[in-house]
Amino acid sequence: MRQQAYPRLGEKVSRRTLSNGLEVVVVEKPLYAKSYAFFAARYGGMDLRFRLGGQWQDTPAGIAHFLEHKMFDTETGSVSEAFAKNGAVDNAFTSAAMTAYFFQCTDKFYENLRLLLECVSIPYFTKESVDKEQGIIAQEIQETEDDPDWQVYEGLMECLYAVSPVRIPVAGSVESIRRITPQTLYDCHRAFYTPSNMILVCVGSMDPDQVAAEAEAILPKEGGEAIERDYGAGEGRAPARREKRRVMEVSSPMFLAGCKCRAQETGEGRLRQSIVGDLACDVLFGESSPLYTRLYEEGAVNSSLGGNFDQLPGAAYLYVGGEAKEPERVFEAIIRQARRLGEEGIGEAFYQQVRRAAYGRMIRSLNSFENIAVSMAEGNFQQFDYYRFPEIFDTITKGDVEAFLREEIVPDHAAISLILPAGGPAIG
Amino acid sequence: MTRETIGGNICFTYIPSEKFKTGFFSAQMALPLTAEAAGRNALLVNVLSRGTARCPDIEALGRELDLLYGARLDPTVRKKGENQLFGFVASCVDDRFLGGEERLLEPLTALMGEMLCAPALEDGRLRSGYVAGERANLADLIRSTINDKRSYAARRLLEELCAGEPYGLSRLGTVRDVEAITAEDLDRHYRDVLPRARLELFYCGSAPQDRVREAFSAAFAALPRRGALEPVETLCHPLPEQCRTVTEEMDVAQGKLCIGYTTDSEDRMATRLMNSMFGGSATSKLFTNVREKLSLCYYAGSTYHRSKGIITVSAGIEQENYRKTLDEINRQLEAMASGRWEDWELEAARTSLLSGLRTMEDSAGALEDYAMNRAVTGAESLEELRTGLMEVTPERVRAAAAALRIDTIYFLKGKEAQ
Numbered sequence: 152m153r154q155q156a157y158p159r160l161g162e163k164v165s166r167r168t169l170s171n172g173l174e175v176v177v178v179e180k181p182l183y184a185k186s187y188a189f190f191a192a193r194y195g196g197m198d199l200r201f202r203l204g205g206q207w208q209d210t211p212a213g214i215a216h217f218l219e220h221k222m223f224d225t226e227t228g229s230v231s232e233a234f235a236k237n238g239a240v241d242n243a244f245t246s247a248a249m250t251a252y253f254f255q256c257t258d259k260f261y262e263n264l265r266l267l268l269e270c271v272s273i274p275y276f277t278k279e280s281v282d283k284e285q286g287i288i289a290q291e292i293q294e295t296e297d298d299p300d301w302q303v304y305e306g307l308m309e310c311l312y313a314v315s316p317v318r319i320p321v322a323g324s325v326e327s328i329r330r331i332t333p334q335t336l337y338d339c340h341r342a343f344y345t346p347s348n349m350i351l352v353c354v355g356s357m358d359p360d361q362v363a364a365e366a367e368a369i370l371p372k373e374g375g376e377a378i379e380r381d382y383g384a385g386e387g388r389a390p391a392r393r394e395k396r397r398v399m400e401v402s403s404p405m406f407l408a409g410c411k412c413r414a415q416e417t418g419e420g421r422l423r424q425s426i427v428g429d430l431a432c433d434v435l436f437g438e439s440s441p442l443y444t445r446l447y448e449e450g451a452v453n454s455s456l457g458g459n460f461d462q463l464p465g466a467a468y469l470y471v472g473g474e475a476k477e478p479e480r481v482f483e484a485i486i487r488q489a490r491r492l493g494e495e496g497i498g499e500a501f502y503q504q505v506r507r508a509a510y511g512r513m514i515r516s517l518n519s520f521e522n523i524a525v526s527m528a529e530g531n532f533q534q535f536d537y538y539r540f541p542e543i544f545d546t547i548t549k550g551d552v553e554a555f556l557r558e559e560i561v562p563d564h565a566a567i568s569l570i571l572p573a574g575g576p577a578i579g
Numbered sequence: 580m581t582r583e584t585i586g587g588n589i590c591f592t593y594i595p596s597e598k599f600k601t602g603f604f605s606a607q608m609a610l611p612l613t614a615e616a617a618g619r620n621a622l623l624v625n626v627l628s629r630g631t632a633r634c635p636d637i638e639a640l641g642r643e644l645d646l647l648y649g650a651r652l653d654p655t656v657r658k659k660g661e662n663q664l665f666g667f668v669a670s671c672v673d674d675r676f677l678g679g680e681e682r683l684l685e686p687l688t689a690l691m692g693e694m695l696c697a698p699a700l701e702d703g704r705l706r707s708g709y710v711a712g713e714r715a716n717l718a719d720l721i722r723s724t725i726n727d728k729r730s731y732a733a734r735r736l737l738e739e740l741c742a743g744e745p746y747g748l749s750r751l752g753t754v755r756d757v758e759a760i761t762a763e764d765l766d767r768h769y770r771d772v773l774p775r776a777r778l779e780l781f782y783c784g785s786a787p788q789d790r791v792r793e794a795f796s797a798a799f800a801a802l803p804r805r806g807a808l809e810p811v812e813t814l815c816h817p818l819p820e821q822c823r824t825v826t827e828e829m830d831v832a833q834g835k836l837c838i839g840y841t842t843d844s845e846d847r848m849a850t851r852l853m854n855s856m857f858g859g860s861a862t863s864k865l866f867t868n869v870r871e872k873l874s875l876c877y878y879a880g881s882t883y884h885r886s887k888g889i890i891t892v893s894a895g896i897e898q899e900n901y902r903k904t905l906d907e908i909n910r911q912l913e914a915m916a917s918g919r920w921e922d923w924e925l926e927a928a929r930t931s932l933l934s935g936l937r938t939m940e941d942s943a944g945a946l947e948d949y950a951m952n953r954a955v956t957g958a959e960s961l962e963e964l965r966t967g968l969m970e971v972t973p974e975r976v977r978a979a980a981a982a983l984r985i986d987t988i989y990f991l992k993g994k995e996a997q
Binding site: 159160161180182183184185229231232235236237238239240241255256257258283286287290291293294296297298299300400401402403405437438439440441443444447448450453454474504505507508509510511512514515517518573 | 596597598599600601636637638640641642644645646647648649650670671672675676678708712715716719720722723725726727728729829830831832833860861862867870874876877878895896897923926927930931933934937938940941943
């Protein structure tokens with residue numbers, strides 16, 4: 152294993168690419184009681200259409216998430232039981248571009264690591280268990296239908312994107328998951344759960360060489376075929392629609408508005424763009440920004456106002472939302488402020504202050520093993536080293552943030568998703 | 580973990596740790612939870628968070644925190660047993676990652692002290708504009724608890740189960756109470772409660788104890804101290820005479836079934852373990868049977884409210900599965916009481932709770948919550964918990980399950996359901 156020190160972060164990381172293509176990363180955290188392992192595939196809710204063996208395949212919405220639910224089933228029962236016997240807590244998630252399986256434990260790390268590697272690499276699906284899972288996931292989808300935070304997000308994605316699969320909910324729909332069979336699950340597992348399409352990140356005081364040896368012994372010797380993915384061509388900068396409204400049992404109006412931004416190529420530029428986008432959010436509507444202060448003091452927003460800059464394969468967007476009596480007015484004020492700052496410039500003292508805070512927040516996020524693992528995996532899939540963020544930070548200027556505001560936060564690329572209370576106050 | 584008195588009714592808990600990137604601070608006023616004061620305390624801490632004499636508005640506060648490398652300083656309101664805790668938690672990046680001579684600990688603790696002792700005033704009183712703004716925000720926040728149906732249903736169950744007891748109160752008060760608070764009321768309340776309530780201070784991080792003690796002492800030197808309003812002992816919920824059912828209708832796709840059980844046992848360690856086996860994990864009776872085997876729901880779990888002697892169960896279900904799910908949950912409890920479980924279930928629950936105690940030491944926030952709980956409700960020490968859990972026998976687990984009495988059922992159902 153090749154070890155690298157990051158003195159500005161006080162971190163040490165060992166890395167190796169195995170002969171089957173699996174990337175193994177071990178982040179040293181010697182003082183912690185817990186150990187953590189995170190095994191992820193570059194496969195998420197967006198990967199519905201892909202080419203394998205020369206053949207284009209279309210799969211039902213929600214399949215990556217469905218597969219995630221079924222991977223903890225093994226021929227001898229649920230692997231969660233085996234983790235629990237070792238005192239380990241296991242879990243998994245599926246996002247738009249990643250499926251991840253992880254556990255945390257205080258004892259028997261290597262035993263748990265073997266369990267994780269085995270259950271994720273050896274598929275076992277039966278007609279009966281797939282049918283049952285359809286019931287469970289249908290309940291999960293129904294719960295998201297009652298969840299305003301979820302609905303307002305799905306609404307914005309539908310507005311911003313016309314063809315990109317970003318607009319399709321990761322869990323799919325009750326209808327789409329009915330089309331999933333054991334065979335479709337086996338096919339997708341074979342296509343995406345290959346060592347060369349995956350990463351193993353461990354955080355704690357484990358021995359990097361032993362981690363690599365365990366992975367080598369359990370996982371296939373062959374890496375797997377490169378997969379071509381179709382995220383929909385011709386997605387322009389204009390949103391598919393400007394607005395979506397939904398009435399729900401909520402106490403006050405909620406909104407999530409966003410601007411469709413240019414998607415970056417893979418590589419370090421992507422990490423840089425993500426920092427620039429986050430800084431743009433901070434100067435625009437962050438808790439110390441003049442606009443936030445004004446809107447808060449007027450009572451136009453409360454402390455729920457917040458947002459971020461997100462990048463996905465072939466897609467990028469900046470979003471902002473929260474509760475507001477008059478959401479459209481709040482979003483207009485934000486767009487106007489972006490134009491003003493983009494044209495007149497950000498005050499130097501204010502920029503330095505916000506920059507310092509953003510840097511502190513990135514250091515702080517290294518308290519979380521899950522944040523570390525997700526960032527390492529995203530970096531690997533998108534070809535950058537996340538731990539180089541202090542050096543990238545040094546290269547970003549006020550002009551970069553101003554240019555971002557000027558070019559990306561414009562009315563032509565904006566849309567708004569609204570949740571309105573049933574029988575509640577009218578919206579202005 | 581050490582706890583010492585550093586002033587009149589001011590206690591300081593200190594936990595040294597080198598592992599975090601940040602230092603974690605807390606300053607909490609601890610006092611009995613009452614219907615009269617709950618809303619006032621919640622409003623007070625939010626008004627205080629709007630500004631201090633030196634940083635009088637959120638922009639000035641934001642600048643101060645930004646310059647401390649994105650330090651966080653957030654108002655908190657919590658319920659611990661039948662006590663209310665309100666105050667501030669704060670954290671900042673450890674000096675060693677700043678590569679210079681900068682010290683963030685002293686200015687951040689000073690700002691915490693100013694928040695409580697030197698608020699932004701007008702004519703010598705809390706600013707009426709801030710009171711009005713935060714009153715509206717707090718009322719909105721209380722109303723918004725309806726947005727998350729899972730936690731809304733869980734809270735409604737507690738309200739019904741512990742009606743008439745402080746534990747049934749919301750930590751934030753009610754919309755009606757909050758909307759009735761005037762700026763004069765709140766200013767009077769501030770001057771009344773500040774000198775009397777106990778102040779609990781907490782730090783976890785790499786700075787030496789003397790440095791933190793000194794910084795805290797300086798920061799809270801201006802805190803007036805008169806009289807003593809001590810946290811109270813939480814009373815166990817009385818056993819039910821019969822089971823009560825409360826049903827509420829709302830336009831929702833998924834029903835929420837919540838059940839409250841009261842315990843007749845004083846064996847807290849065994850009840851804790853039993854709860855973990857019953858509904859406390861992904862291998863529990865409820866999760867594996869109600870969710871996995873019968874597909875009756877998306878989630879099903881249980882929570883042990885140690886100080887109150889109750890266990891609450893929560894499940895998200897299809898409306899028409901109400902009876903079936905309720906019966907199945909009770910059947911699983913009966914299985915616990917009659918010993919229809921395997922040895923590994925007990926051992927897995929025990930291992931998981933013991934492992935949870937160790938990993939708590941990996942989170943400064945979790946340590947703070949535990950330390951505050953211990954300070955006001957007399958929860959067991961980590962060592963007592965460890966040895967106590969080791970000693971629980973299968974017989975004690977069965978007895979703890981048999982000691983549960985079904986008390987109150989709350990069902991949130993969709994309007995179309997029959």
